[in-house]
Amino acid sequence: MCFGEKFDDDRIDEIAKVQREMMTVVGSGRFVMLSMFPRLGKMLFSNMWKRFEKLRDSKERVMVPIIKSRIEATSAGVDYEVVAYVDTLANLQLPGNEGDNENGGRLSDREMVSLCSEFLTGGTDTTASVLQWIMANLVKHPHIQRMLYEEIVAVVGPPPSPKKGVEGGLVIKEEDLKKMSYLKAVVLEGLRRHPPAHFLLSHKVTKEVEVEGYMFPKGAAINFMVGEMGLDPEVWDEPMEFKPERFLVNEGVFDITGSKGIKMMPFGAGRRICPGSDLALLHLEYFVANLVWYFDWSVADGSEVDLSEKNEFTIVMKNPLRVQISSRVE
Template sequence: MELPSTLIFTTITLIVSAVIFSLTRPNSRLNLPPGPPGWPIVGNLFQVAGSGKPFFQYVRDLLPKYGPIITLKMGTRTMIILSQADLVHEALIEKGQVFATRPAENPTRVVFSCNKFTVNAALYGPVWRSLRRNMVQNALSSSKLRTFREVRVTAMDKLVDRLKAEAETAENGGAVCVLKNARFAVFCILLSMCFGVEMDEKTIEEIDEMMKMVLITLDPRLDDYLPLLRPFFSKKRKLAMEVRERQIAMLVPFIERRRAAINSPGSDPTAAEFSYLDTLFDLTVDGRKDPPTNPEIVTLCSEFLNGGTDTTATAVEWAIARFIETPAIQSRIYDEIKSVVGERKVDEKDIEKMPYLNAVVKELLRKHPPTYFSLTHSVTEPVKLGGYDIPTGTNVEIFIPGIGEDPKIWTDPERFDPDRFLTGGESADITGVSGLKMIPFGVGRRICPGLGMATVHVSLMIGRMVQEFEWRSWPENSKVDFSEKVEFTVVMKNTLRAMIIPRV
């Protein structure tokens, strides 16, 4: 007798649920932070997935009821979310060493990270220290960043030319897509910094599309939270492995091209004097005898590219949206540029002489941090936080807007007001060293190593874009929609198109 398919499904579900429950029963003696009651076995997983809301909005809605530290049970994972400055300070500064590691990853992510062989994914320990030290000292230090000044100048000129060309096409009617153009410009910069070889526009776009595919492939899946369901996701895993093979196949030729250029100086006339890739070929990693393999180098280069592209482009899109909403801000930046720079092109050396532009960038990062959750932390040992138990292996998430929008810290936090950092008398150190009021790049031991580079890129792009063009709403007299959505970063729900008027 053939059993109905619904009965088979129900039976399998009960068996799987029973096994999961036996593996994930919470320890009743733990004093976890409060949170919404979950369902048996799956915890809050289906409540989150079925809410119809982005995860950041689901969390935002929980804060008034449960407070600044919340527990969510997500299948086999326990997730604890922090949204208050003093709790984040306790975790990442006072107890920073305990909270400095990363949680276990699903098998797909492990493949793409070469078993957590990246600055962001590595467990807290000697491998992480080696990789981070190399990236910071040999690629992202102030002196190294200065060596790429001409790369940035060229990219800014190309950005201006692309914007003009797009606006002049008949079908666009003077309008341009802000995010797409900003993203291409910063990706060009990072490709040059990373590989040190010249690429044509078609190649750049192909690599960009491949990197986007990698990020899409790494989006969380149901089996990440319920591992026993992984047999049902075999096609997804197969697709992920194909993407990984394409990633390696696309990037290894550029790695070998750069290796050849180093071994035979002068053989490649387009080769730059220095690149991040140069530091990886013979990189000594604590606890390892051999230098990184090609797949590991692909992973490290991909981390470098992904970490600085969407975050910067997203910030620029939000900036232009704010300028359109409040033209007075745009006018003040332009007047400041004229007074400091005159008729020549604004340069990154000019940025430090522009207090209003710097205030705009800081307010931009407070109100529109590129991501609403910093990369997930985990603890190396059981620890107390805010009086609650944090067990080993817990996913600790930092909800960044909870700090940047806290009315106990900020005056009128919902308002976009760069003057708060000038005449308003408010201040904030985005590194968190002198006080924790906004953390767009994280804080503590795992703070984003590209912080300095990101602020240079955002400031320079905004400066050149405002110097070259007046930005207006499109269609004319329309209101900017500040609704959000999550892609790789938190972007505008409706991609911003804007009218540009070249400056006379």
């Protein structure tokens, strides 16, 4: 939970709109030039830079009052049951002396807005895009969807009627997910075939180093082609095919953290691996399992599943998924 409060639809729509517009700008190829070569980029793409600044101001206009309201309420003694991300930012003391910056060692409003925006984006857009890719492949490959449904039924039984189930809040729970190895394989295959980002944040070389005949000078910026890793034919058999069973070897054990060797890293690897990776995997398993348990997913009339990609903030479907769903309970 980012702000720790529930908002009305208008406020939610306002936050979502400015977040989406910002992601569209940041995800563009031109903005990469702005981030890698800021001085040159601002000259070449001055209009885009002005648009970025305008969106940043809009985001601060929307989020700063929310952040301040939460901080003021907490300072006044309001005891919230759940600690929000904003609470941890408000209590954060930056390294150094308190007089080192104008905020006395605290984060500025702009810094808090940036971190909250990053929290919302990293916790929603990435997971949502991967979920759509997974469901698209389950529609495109009905035999995989059928095998997944059969595993789900074997663990929790057939789905209840909509009135007792969906309306009654009856869903597959976390403890049930742990018993579904094929479900985990489906999610991992989705992440291999369609990682939400094809590049990670760049890193800087701390000293001159040679790797397979290539010399990297000290201070050079390097990046990792995450999308290409999962499609390497020397590592993966038929890499362009959606084959969840490839992850069922060794009793379904597959290390996605990179600690035992790196074959794919949709969440990064090492000390800077995504801190939300476990939560993202849980969310993906939870939503996929419940969507398949209750509904049969098929291609909509006059449509087909197009796996073409488009780069926004994340890698999304160029043509969004259109399907026909029907209840599995007659």
